[in-house]
Every structure is written in C-alpha cells, then in structure tokens.
Amino acid sequence: AQSVTQPDARVTVSEGASLQLRCKYSYFGTPYLFWYVQYPRQGLQLLLKYYPGDPVVQGVNGFEAEFSKSNSSFHLRKASVHWSDWAVYFCAVSMLSGSFNKLTFGAGTRLAVCP
C-alpha cells in the first residue's frame, strides 16, 4: 500500500533563511506526488505537483521540489522564507484508480517563521 512519511512534525526557520521540508514515500510503481499547504482555518491549497518527467518541479510562491526515485523522496525547498509561509505543509502521493486520483497524505509539517 502507498504511504507518505514526513519525518519533521515541526520546523522553525528565520525569515529570509532557506527551507527544506522532507517527504519520503512508499509506492509500487511510478508515483504522482504533490505538496499542499494549509493556512490557519483554511482548506488545502496546491503548491506543486510531480508527474513523471523533470525531477525538479516549480510551484507557486517560489517553492520547488525534487523527486528522487533512488531515495523515494520528494523534498520541498524554498530559497528565502517569508513570514506569510507560516502554515502546515502536506506531502501526498497519488494512486490512480482507474481514472480517479486517490491521494494519500503525510501527517504534515508545521512551519513557524521567526522574525
């Protein structure tokens, strides 16, 4: 069965510093991978998605992620964090079931940004 592990429950960075949020997946076959962000009292918003191809994908607001098949990873990165990035970040893997996209999410990483 597919699964996602986000090993860091909480991460704190200073504003302007670089960021990496880790994601490890378990999936038999070629995965489709996603990063979503959840701001307080809001639904999930898509940051970026990976479909087989270029391993580095660009997303919104300066985020990017790199797929590694050898490491079973899909880490999220940002060069310079802004205070507005304070949120919870979820990594997800998709299992295509027929023509349907069934997402399995990790537990999330809470990002705090210090001034």
Place this chain on the structure above:
Amino acid sequence: EAGVTQSPRYAVLQEGQAVSFWCDPISGHDTLYWYQQPRDQGPQLLVYFRDEAVIDNSQLPSDRFSAVRPKGTNSTLKIQSAKQGDTATYLCASSPGTGKDTQYFGPGTRLLVL
C-alpha cells in the same frame, strides 16, 4: 470562479447526536471527495463520487457514516450517533474528473464531539 464551499464551518455535538455536512463543489467538477482530518494529522479519504455515483466508500469508518450526491452536484456527509473519536475537520474536494487532475479543497467543517 467560486471555490469549493462547505457548511457549517463549525459544529459542536454531544455524543449520540447526528450531524450533516454540506459541500458545493466547483461548477463543472464531476468528481467529489470527502476527507476526514483528525487534529495534527493529514487528511484521510472517506468516500468519493463521479457525478451521483459512489465510486469507493470502503474507507467510511462505519455504518454511522453516510454520503450522498443525488444530482451529481452538491453532496452531504452525515454522521449518525456521533462519537468523541469522530472529532476532526471534514474536508470536501472536487476535481474536473480525469485521474491526474488537481483536487481543489474547501475550507472544511470542524467538528467537536463532547
């Protein structure tokens, strides 16, 4: 374009009471998903529809949970006889329908069962 809307935003119940959650997907999206998100966890898929048909409800926790989408647009998720373990945020998402399409999420309904 309006996003996915959900109501109510919050619900507080005593154990044993029933509650319904309502979801209005993005217009034209034929696939609708319901997720349960316990506190400090990721969303977990409960059920999903293509138009009015249930495609998979195998993850609905028990026969206390039911979901319908009678006209292939709005959907209702109902919990009969709620338990404290049902405390969570219930998220609705919709997508245009093909397998690789992005799911768009609503703001969720936060349920507290006392």
